[in-house]
Amino acid sequence: MTFIENLIRPSLLKIKPYSSARDEYKGSDGIFLDANENPFGELNRYPDPYQKKIKAELSKIKSISTDSIFIGNGSDEIIDLAFRIFCRPAKDKALTFSPTYGMYEVCSALNDAELLKIPLNNEFQIDLDKLDRYIHDSALKLIFICSPNNPTGNSIQGVEEVVRKFKGIVIIDEAYIDFSEQPSWTNRVLEFPNLIVTQTFSKAWGLAAARVGVAYAQPEIIAWFNKVKPPYNISQLNQTAALSALQNKNTIDEQILCIKSSRDQLINELKSVSRVKKIFPSDANFILVEFDDAEDVYKGLINKKVITRNRNSVIKNCVRITIGTPLENAKLISELKKM
Ligand SMILES: *Cc1c(COP(=O)(O)O)cnc(C)c1O
Secondary structure (H helix, E strand, O other), X not given: OOHHHHHOXXXXXXXXXXXXXXXXXXXXXXXXXXXXXXXXXXXXXXXXXXXXXXXXXXXXXXXXXXXXXEEXXXXXXXXXXXXXXXXXXXXXXXXXEEOOOOHHHHHHHHOOOEEEEEEOOOOOOOOHHXXXXXXXXXXXXXXXXXXXXXXXXXOOOOHHHHHHHOOXXXXXXXXXXXXXXXXXXHHHOOXXXXXXXXXXXXXXXXXXXXXXXXXXXXXXXXXXXXXXXXXXXXXXXXXXXXXXXXXXXXXXXXXXXXXXXXXXXXXHHXXXXXXXXXXXXXXXXXXXXXXXXXHHHHHHHHHOOOOOEEOOOOXXXXXXXXXXXXXXXXXXXXXXXXX
């Protein structure tokens, strides 16, 4: 058995994936009488189950081969599939570092896998000594590292040590990598057989409504994702939206630059807001801010129709603020200054 076969759920080893009409005939022209589609209309045909056009574009941008790329219905589908591939329900476990993105917990509960949570330290970094206590548990199959981390905004250090030490799968969630100066781990998936990097079209690429997420890993892992995914997991509408964003990469790059400079400006302006106690460093398109009374600031902003994310229940007195347009950011600052 290969390294990966030893990690996946034994019941999957003999799975026979659903074979769709598009799996059996891969050509693109001809008279298609194979999938019970209506022959009339615009969206009448099933979409490409492997999203080859999107992968071809991503392959160029990321300098990675198409068989190292998987497209999910949002990265949330990828997180869920990872549990289904690697964790035996009621037996296996996953681990993450809190506070972090809530979907790891939701997906672990859905798949009946325990989620171990190690608190990040005061600087919101991984405490590697604490991790050592868990890492040799043979039921531990997945470690999720969100970097830059949501909701704290910082990039996580020590990732390489985790990837090297842990003999299960490490998933690095890079939903916010486009706003960061740190290099992406996509460049290193060929170095580590246990590494999965996820990214998304929902943040920098401006396509949250389209639900398109991406996983990068060695081809053997990607093949397992392809085996267990729903056959047509990305609709034609969503594939078209992602392709058009990829073809307009220059516009997206400009937007990212604008968001990053707005972030720096917003951080500066927040420094002169009296109710602000601390501004945490951010490599993302949001800023975590500690106020004198988060609950009160949050409600005050809501009354002015400025909606932020109250994170008080997770990090005392903290509010997560997404970078908006320059006008929206100005409105936020002016309301905060009036409070
Ligand atoms: C927003 C976000 C995602 C995106 O999920 P999609 O399903 O791709 O929209 C993934 N991970 C983190 C940490 C996020 O904050």
